[in-house]
Amino acid sequence: MSVSTSPNFKENVHGALRDESLQRALGRLKTGFRDKRLAAIENLPEFEALRDQARDIKNHTLENLDHYLLTFEENVKANGGHVHWCADAEEARQVVAKICRDTNAKSVLKGKSMISEEIALNDFLEKQDLKVVETDLGEYIIQLRHEPPSHIIAPAIHVHKEEVADSFRETHKGRDPNRSLDEPRELLDEAREVMREHFFAADVGITGANFLIAETGTSVIVTNEGNGDLTQTLSRVHVAIASLEKVVPTLEDASSILRVLARSATGQEMSSYTTFSTGPRREGDLDGPEEYHVILLDNGRSNMLGTEFQDMLRCIRCAACMNHCPVYGAVGGHAYGWVYPGPMGSVLSPSLIGVDEAGHLPNASTFCGKCEEVCPMRIPLPKMMRHWREREFEKHLSPSSFRYGIKTWAFFASKPRLYRAVTGIASKVLAKMAGGKGRIAKLPLAGGWTDMRDFPAPEGKTFKELWAEKQAGKGDVK
Amino acid sequence: MTPSKPRVGLFVTCLVDMFRPTVGFSAVKLLEEAGCDVDVPMDQTCCGQPAFNSGDNASARKVAAPLIDMFADYDYVVAPSGSCAGMIKKHFPELFADDPAMAARVQALSDKTHELVSFLTDIMKVDSVPAEFDGKVTYHDSCSGLRELKVKQQPRKLLNSIKGLEISELSEPETCCGFGGTFCVKYPEISGKMVGDKTRDITETGAKTLLAGDLGCLMNMAGKLAREGSNVEVRHVAEVLADMTMAAPPIAGKEGE
Incomplete structure (x- = not known):
């Protein structure tokens, strides 16, 4: 078999999602673990x-x-x-x-x-x-x-x-x-x-x-x-x-x-x-x-003491976080590419093998918070994954296109008038592209979205445009 | 305006502003019907969450900081989103933790910020809405609202007050839909798998309408349902509670669908 490593996370995921045998096996997490845990703690x-x-x-x-x-x-x-x-x-x-x-x-x-x-x-x-x-x-x-x-x-x-x-x-x-x-x-x-x-x-x-x-x-x-x-x-x-x-x-x-x-x-x-x-x-x-x-x-553990990752050392390896994680549940443990999978691995692995090696792992989370909800040691796993993202951002490890995107967005979002103008135009353009269908099947630069699902179109005008019109109608525009 | 009315600053959220103004107007209507005086600061953009969750705290602070003064004079700040309200309520104090000069004002903002539906039920003590809706709906518990703000029974309580509306629960209403902000475009395959599991669950409820309290999740699920050719209609819960489903077609749906 090919060796899964953490830097290969995306390739590993691609394979895991197409592995029918694995998918069938992952289906056992619910009855095998989640339902049983729930019954035990309810008692x-x-x-x-x-x-x-x-x-x-x-x-x-x-x-x-x-x-x-x-x-x-x-x-x-x-x-x-x-x-x-x-x-x-x-x-x-x-x-x-x-x-x-x-x-x-x-x-x-x-x-x-x-x-x-x-x-x-x-x-x-x-x-x-x-x-x-x-x-x-x-x-x-x-x-x-x-x-x-x-x-x-x-x-x-x-x-x-x-x-x-x-x-x-x-x-x-x-x-x-x-x-x-x-x-x-x-x-x-x-x-x-x-x-x-x-x-x-x-x-x-x-x-x-x-x-x-x-x-x-x-x-x-x-x-x-x-x-x-x-x-x-x-x-x-x-x-x-x-x-x-x-x-x-x-x-x-x-x-x-x-x-x-x-x-x-x-x-x-x-x-x-x-x-x-x-x-x-x-x-x-x-x-x-x-x-x-x-x-x-x-x-590597003593390096975690006194840092924002110290709480991770409370982990008792019960696996509740991975049993309940929708990402682990979708791709299984091998995709994570190193010893510890799931949310606890996404926090621990960067500490032990370096965030440059394991950088994908803390990013591959929706921050749904289920892991923290079930962790018996109350480890704030999503928060610590976010701390890893901060370190990656500081060390310029996140992809440059992504960094540029965030910075550009922040530039517009901190200039209210410009932001209103740009979002106003974008809403209209996207609504027009949808051509009355209410959705767009393929959107340039948004392949990550439209490869998987349609892109819902905006209504046409922004809320703030409509609100301003309404207030003007009332004669008390701000 | 009577002076006793609580003054609510509506935090529209960037997604509602750009994609679904009807949700904003539904929120205004619900808040006014609950006895609030609603205002919309026009300089608001976003809560900064995309940057915060990407580890870019400097950008997050740049976007978030103006909100602290902008909403300082309101009694409450209300957002039709558990995710954005959760960002302000739970994460602003973290984001500005290194800035003692800001701490008190950030905490004050955090304390008075609420997600729309839980604000209606828990603060304004609304226990029913005069809306009409005929049919079976299902409800997805968006993660941030559910886990950060404990929004769970509040929307169900108000939905159940609507005569003719029946809730058919998902088998896993608390499982993430796979949106996750930038996650859905950074890891599209995992996101696609998660939302596919979600739409299967939605379809199995037999409900004709899917509701939730967060537009990001709704756009993700609506986009997937549309891609699958499903005829399930997707709406923000506020649209149904405010009886404003005639104001716009369903999310990702065309006029008359």
Whole structure:
């Protein structure tokens, strides 16, 4: 497949809108996510208050981020674990590689982690001759398809079950070629059988973290498949990779945010599994890893602190914004061209890979405000997309024709008499072009409009012309 | 003029001024019937939103700043648009945040600015209109009015007061139509897909008329319906509430349609 990148956004969109299979898959967002979220929050009268609380917890943490990260580190060490501070993706990859070398690892199991995607970990580890297996079913499917995720909590949402069956037949050798894989249950059972072998053979288990709890030195993951638990408890070594802003002060704080997380994500009250990992296996423990490592990744986030983008660091990756975004719903996640799609990606990606690279993303929004309406952390996503547009405008990254258009329009709109004259003429010309049909099918310089829809014609005279005539008739023109 | 009448400065909006004066006159009529004294400052142009949403704050301020004095003497500023009213009410304070000298005046303007229909119901306590309309309409909740100004039940309340009018709701009345100001020409393919989903929803309601409170969205949906050859008529909600549907053909429709 061709590689989608953010600068290619428009080409990606063009392809996505013509991809019937994708369009059919995106149709599942409503019943799969939106309806369920609505039902869940309707059952929780204090949901709005919980959103305030969740926002406040994260705001407090971000204001004291150094303190809580250091406390977290101290407590991880006290429990016998290791903390690795990594400034960027390369550092993080090297740390993982070193852990694998030091522990003579041959195989790596992966729990679902967007940070892993962000630092492109799988490709890197495979080049180190490690066998890497994703254990989240969705991630496993896209790993088999050699694709990036198209959604942050449902990575294979663009894939249909027939395509999954094809991938399984191709990959899972030595099974009856005529076996039925028509039903989701059959796919699930086969994945489970295959996965089980991997679980028992795993050396290093890598997971993400939904929270890092400072007071206890604990990393927390939420999953629905239980794969994360097995990844981190059956492997000899557990490596949790997390970005800095995942830290919260206390267990109580994590619990508070958990109450809005699953409801916003999948409409569940809680995910099926919420797993707390505090250090390696202790004397007398029946299971658990021999080593416990946490990688604390910055990768651009500390640059967001103290800026108009700090609020973005409250994000808990529930995906409610993309599930409800009409743009995401139209084009899907791959069109965004990098790891994080949808409204949260349109704000975060420019912060992490640069606005010159990801400039389309904050522009590709109608500012309908639905994302902010559903965001459990009350992140003002449209406002921050507008801040990116400001930066683009300041840095002259927006197309010059567009800049010129805005400036020209502002010139006329700040000269009332000239503006009245020009709009008066334009109204008449456009009305004449419509020739009584009330609309114009093709308008020069307005192809963006008329390629998609007719251009409604003006009535003929402007309101101000008619108002002035009316007032003159009354004898009290201003 | 009785001195007790609230003085309303009508912010016509640039789109209504140029494309659909009937909406402006409908607004004047509704406001006067509600007991307001309506005036139209002739030097108004636009609220500056196209520049603001494009990241060009300097241009936005240049266009927006004159409005602050222009409307200073009115009791209220009313716009037949949730988007433009939202710009003045919610975003002017942001736009001029770095200018403490302006802050108080900007806040005063923000405080007294309202979207037309919610102004009628919430401030002027209008709960019915004497209009006549026979038939089934559907109503699209334009995003800015809905989310920035909480305009939702107000238009439905007044529409339901019209005898003979029946509202057939869209399956997703709160989903964006894909207009988005400059978005619709910057990303025409996404916009085209969104408005196509919207017109399908409109058609499925069986309504003969589509109403909304924002001309930008209406022009987008009307243009798409026209392109599809639909016979659904599109109008600004104020035209129906003011009983002025005879004053102009539907948006993108020809005389007599």
